[in-house]
Amino acid sequence: MKIAxxxxxxxxxxxxxxxxxxxxxxxxxxxxxxxxxxxxxxVSSDGLIRDAKKSLAKLETFEYERPIxxxxxxxxxxxxIEAAKIAESANPSLVDINFGCPVNKIxxxxxxxxxxxxxxxxxxxxxxxxxxxxxxxxxxxxxxWDENSKIIVELAERLQDVxxxxxxxxxxxxxxxxxxxADWTLIAEVKNNPRMHIPIIGNGDITxxxxxxDAFDRYGVDGIMIGRATYGRPWLxxxxxxxxxxxxxxxxxxxxxxxxxxxxxxxxxxxxKGERVGVLEMRRxxxxxxxxxxxxxxxxxxxxxxxxxxxxxxxLDHIEQTYSQEKN
Numbered sequence: 001m002k003i004a005x006x007x008x009x010x011x012x013x014x015x016x017x018x019x020x021x022x023x024x025x026x027x028x029x030x031x032x033x034x035x036x037x038x039x040x041x042x043v044s045s046d047g048l049i050r051d052a053k054k055s056l057a058k059l060e061t062f063e064y065e066r067p068i069x070x071x072x073x074x075x076x077x078x079x080x081i082e083a084a085k086i087a088e089s090a091n092p093s094l095v096d097i098n099f100g101c102p103v104n105k106i107x108x109x110x111x112x113x114x115x116x117x118x119x120x121x122x123x124x125x126x127x128x129x130x131x132x133x134x135x136x137x138x139x140x141x142x143x144x145w146d147e148n149s150k151i152i153v154e155l156a157e158r159l160q161d162v163x164x165x166x167x168x169x170x171x172x173x174x175x176x177x178x179x180x181x182a183d184w185t186l187i188a189e190v191k192n193n194p195r196m197h198i199p200i201i202g203n204g205d206i207t208x209x210x211x212x213x214d215a216f217d218r219y220g221v222d223g224i225m226i227g228r229a230t231y232g233r234p235w236l237x238x239x240x241x242x243x244x245x246x247x248x249x250x251x252x253x254x255x256x257x258x259x260x261x262x263x264x265x266x267x268x269x270x271x272x273k274g275e276r277v278g279v280l281e282m283r284r285x286x287x288x289x290x291x292x293x294x295x296x297x298x299x300x301x302x303x304x305x306x307x308x309x310x311x312x313x314x315x316l317d318h319i320e321q322t323y324s325q326e327k328n
Contacts, residue, residue, distance in 0.1 A: 001199050001222045001223055002199070003136055003165050003166045003199060006037075006094065008036050011223065012036035012037060012223040013035055013225075013226060013237050013241070014203075014224065014226065015027065015037070016226060016227030017040060018041065018228070021041070022040065023269075023281065027065055027068075028062075029268075030230060032234075033234050033236075033237045036067075038067075039069040039070070040058050040069070042072065043058045043071065043073070044073060044083075045073065045074030045083035046074060046076075048072070048082070049082045049086070059092075061090070066093055067094070069096045069138065070095055071096040071140070072084060073112050077128050081128050081129060081132045084133050088133045092135070093136075094137065094165065095133060095136075095138075096139065099116070100141045102174045102176075113141070114174070116141070116151070119151055122155070122159075123158045123159060126139060126159055130164065137164050138165055138166040138168065140167075141170070143169070143173050143186050144174070146174065146175035152169060152190060157193070157196065164198065165198060166198050166201060168201040168203055169201070169202060170203040170204050171183045171184050171186065171187050178228070184204070187202045187219055187221060188220060188221070199223060200222055201221060201224065202221040203224070203225040203226075203227065206226050207229040209236075212224055213243055224240075231285075232285065232288025232291060234261075235253055254324070255320060255324050261289070262285075262286055262290075263313060266279075266309055266316075269281060269282045270309045275309060276307070279306070279312065280307075282312070286303045286312070287300050287303050299315070299319060302315055
């Protein structure tokens with residue numbers, strides 16, 4: 001599979017952009033486990049053009065992450081054009097437009113999946129961004145606004161016609177948020193449309209290696225994007241690749257392997273963001289890495305309240321020593 005001139009190999013796996021999750025330290029770990037394409041946390045177009053410190057920081061990437069995409073969102077054409085140019089100046093592999101985020105504060109003002117109510121404007125903004133920059137432009141979106149407006153098949157053609165290089169489809173409407181099951185049949189309908197020639201990437205409810213293989217085999221997508229299932233389980237990429245290659249499920253990581261992973265992740269987070277922020281933003285990850293362990297409540301409380309990375313490393317040693325004989 002290729003996005004423009006970006007070669008991604010056969011049946012590539014994508015890490016979905018997730019606010020406050022897919023920062024540089026988490027991407028570092030996901031790359032290690034085999035993510036073929038990753039994205040920054042999504043960035044507000046308004047924040048970029050205001051030179052907002054937090055928004056600009058999200059554009060920082062590392063060479064080892066490539067190919068890497070910057071994802072932007074917004075509802076004003078001029079702001080999106082300017083944001084795309086700023087994003088391009090950070091030298092990612094591509095720029096992705098977020099027309100899929102269902103969060104109220106974004107969708108209700110017409111950005112993210114809120115744009116599904118205004119397909120003409122969505123296409124207009126997309127064309128403007130494609131015309132404004134030299135990098136490949138891709139789009140991530142949903143099936144439609146609600147059950148009565150699943151417009152993705154026609155919309156996909158229109159987005160392709162204005163020049164996007166690939167399309168990622170989350171198999172839910174905006175009204176569903178993340179509830180119910182993702183409908184991959186409409187994703188397959190887009191993929192099987194003879195007018196479509198760009199890569200189609202499926203997204204939604206991929207939580208296991210078996211599920212990933214089924215999605216590739218049953219729906220014919222070019223790639224799969226995984227989001228929430230990687231949270232606390234970045235090794236899912238390796239599990240999927242192992243299963244695709246061998247037809248066998250990979251053994252679950254041991255406690256020792258998980259603590260070693262958590263150490264690397266923590267150290268990388270502190271290297272990139274400093275002690276205070278690096279530890280603060282690791283709390284959510286550390287608690288998820290070990291949530292399956294028995295009698296974990298007390299140690300979890302320590303993981304999410306400790307402010308020193310040195311003390312956290314000691315706590316990880318304690319977890320390893322205490323639970324290394326336990327099954328995950």
